[in-house]
Every structure is written in structure tokens, then in C-alpha cells.
Amino acid sequence: MARKKVLIANRGEIARRVIRTCKQQGYGTVAIYSAADQDMPYVEEADEAVHIGPAPVAQSYLQMDKIIDVAKDLGVAMIHPGYGLLSENAEFARKCQEAGITFIGPSPEVIRQMGDKLVARQIMKQAGVPVVPGGETEAQDVEQALAQAEAIGYPVMLKASAGGGGIGLSVCHHPGELEKAYASAKGRAKAYFGQDHMFVEKYIEDPRHIEVQIVADQHGHICHLFERDCSIQRRHQKVIEESPSPFVDEQTRAKICQTAVKAAQAVGYTGVGTVEFIMGHDKAFYFIEMNTRLQVEHPVTEAITGYDLVALQLAIAENQPLPFAQEEVKREGHAIELRIYAEDPVTFMPSPGQITLYERQEGDGVRFDDAIRTGSRITPYYDPLIAKLIVSDSTRTAAIEKGIRVLNEMKLEGIKHNIPFLLDVLNHEQFRAGNYTTQFVKHLREVAR
């Protein structure tokens, strides 16, 4: 019998990473590529590769019908969407289903529900998953605002519902501040947005971003694979992720992981997914969203648990039960992912161009998930992520030291990249102490200035 084929509806490092596991699991692989990606390593590593269109994603990687036609023509059994692009597109999942092709991910209905922030919040609230308190009923006058703030607890955020870009947002630490802010914010909201609906929401000061990896089969078994701390971000995008989180104690870990399982249960989740939370200084945590796909930072979890998450995705898509129970899931050591971006290490502005030299060495606890090689051209059409270094060791300190050593030894020339920035973070006293929040990069840059 011919091997089952998996089409990878993605590009770059994630296409390459998925192809690797598909091959190990005995699947045939089909890559798709745009005109800008024809020389990328993943294209030649797949068994078959199909040119899908010109460089812009709208004309290539987002062409749902074209991709499904290719899959049908080549006798593809399953489509892996990777992350980004079509991975959280309910319509694409449905089109796959209708074409008789297995979409590797949850059902179109689950994707749709979790893609709608309000619906997701409602479902989570009903299931007893904590969401950021407040923000649901309009505060029509200052008395209502004060009463709501009293119920929620200070500090609160006063928001104009039509606001955006920071306009119409004020943080209030006590009733006096709220009274003042209400009067001025309402006036400003009217002037800026033409309407002045005001809402009061709990303000989580200087939070951490903690997420929990979930894996669920189609037979009702759901397990968590522990948390990842993704608080090191620039431009609201993650740069460094690690597990375990240096901030989360055992008790909080048990609680947040169980809550994530509850969240997955509430939506009838299947496949691998991630429940994202923000966590305040008091270790109280609140649901932000659920990512219904494989995450960029999944190798962190693979490194501490020993599971291959793509292999689990394939098994679940094949209707197999999870090969382990929750109590068998163990974690060992510490893992850190360092995202290498083609961008200026100070301004974070992207830097397309040709890579004139790329050399790196994998080894014990040193993994590279990368998209490039010497000579690769980084085009302006896609995300600047070009490689991920995942280091793991018995302790956090040892993993940090390993990260510094490997970053110093690798060679990446021809474009600007953020390796100097990554080294700054790894060498930073507060990072090394595990004392960092989502505001870390901002503070680092302010000090540098």
C-alpha cells in the first residue's frame, strides 16, 4: 500500500519541522511554496513540492481552494497547517473536511468559537475559568463606575469602548482617581470617537504571560504538558520562552494546568492547543485566549517532556488514543527557546537580504529549528523569524549558559539579526534571577537610552 501523504500548508522553519516528524512516522510529504520560497530548504526536503503562486501570502499560502486542489490531485490524506497563515481559519478546516481530507487540528466549530474573543470569554466564564473581571456592562455614570470598581477591586482600567491605540484608557488606583478620570475620559471619548460608552475592567499591573500546552484525543482524554513562560516580548511578539516558568510555584502550576484542562474540556477540544493566561504579581491568573494550533514555542515543551508534539498531532488526527495518562507525564530539566529574527537588535526593524554565512552546531540539549542556510534570501513578504534555538539542561542556569555559548559560537552574516539582543537578555541580572514580566524589554530599552 502506498504511504499516506501529508501536505504542509505552510513555509519556513515550521514546514521543515513538520516534514521531519512526518518522515519519521512513515508519511509521504508534500510542500507548497511561493515564488519567493523556491530555494528554501523545506522545499527540497519534502518528497513532493508544488509551486502555489506569487510571493504575497494572499496569492499563495492563503489560497485555500488552490491548496485543497493540489492535495486532491496528489492523493493527500491530511493537511498540516503549521502556525499562522490558515492554521486558525475555520473555513479552511471546513473546506478540508468537505474535500474528504483530514485537517490536522480541532473541529471548524472549535476554531470558530475560540477565534471570537467574546464567545471564548463567555464559554470560559461559564466553565469556571477565570477571565479578567469586569468589562461587560457599561458604566453609565460615575456612580456606576465606582460601584463596579469596588466590586472588581483596585487598580482598575477605565476604557472607552470605542477606544484604541491607548486613547481612552486610564489606570485608576483609588476612587478619587476614578472619579477624575471618568469625567475627563468620557469627554475625550465623545470628542474622539463620537460615542462615550465607558467600561471598568480589572487592571493587571506588569503581568506575566503564562500559557499551558494541552493535548486532547478524539476519545475524551485531555492532558496538559505543563506551562511555558512567554513574558519576554517585543512589539507584543514573543522572543524568548521557557519552561518551567521561574515565577510559577508548584501549587500555582498545578492550579493553572488544571484550569487549562478545564478550558479545553469546556470547548470539546481535540488536538494540540494552548491556553494563554496573564498572571499578576499575586499569581492570580486570567484567561486571554486559546490558540487552536501548534505554537512557535512548542519545542520548549518537547524538550522538558520528551514528547514529539507533531507526532501526537498525527496520531490524534488518525483517531488514536493518547499514548499516556496525565500521571505519566513527567518533566525533566529546563528548556529555553530563543527566537532568531532577521531584524535590527536595537530598533527591531526587519532586515531582509541575503544570508552570506550560516553555521550552527546541534548537540546535547542544543536544537535548531531553522528555515535557512548559507545563501538563503530573506524576502520582505513574510515574518522575520528565521531560526529558533532551543537549549535544555538540568537547571535553568545551565540552560542559560548553554544558550549564551551557542549564540556566541554560531555564525549568521549578511543581514541584521537579534542575536546581540538575545545575549543582552540572557546576560541580564534580572532575567537570570527569573525576575521579569511582559514589560522587561521596554524597561531594558529605556535604561539603554
Added chain:
Amino acid sequence: MKEIVSTMTGSVFQVHVKVGDEVQPGQEVVILESMKMEIPITAEQGGTVKEVKVDVGDFVNEGDVVVVLE
């Protein structure tokens, strides 16, 4: 004559000026899209727009002239 050049490779996302407009130093004249980011191209000096060399959707290379002032 003063030329405003692109600081980056990318495609033109928005054009904020037309021929005859007065431009102030530091004003954003064109927004590029590169690597999923919007990047403003600003005028270093002020002047009157003599020519707009790009349209939305055009691909520009680093160093290409996007707007000419006089």
C-alpha cells in the same frame, strides 16, 4: 530638488502625499510593508511634493526614490 528614498525593501502599503502637498521635516510620506510590519518612510527635510514615484502595491528596494520634493 530633494529625494526621499526608501530605507527598506518592501511593498508600498499607503501613500500619504500627492503632487503639490507641503511636507514638513519628519512627516511620513509613504508607509511600507515589510516582514509583516508597517514601516514609515519620512521626509528628512521639508518641501513641496514635485513627484510621487510609487503606488500602493509597488515593490521598492532599499535606496529607491519614493517621493521627490522641490
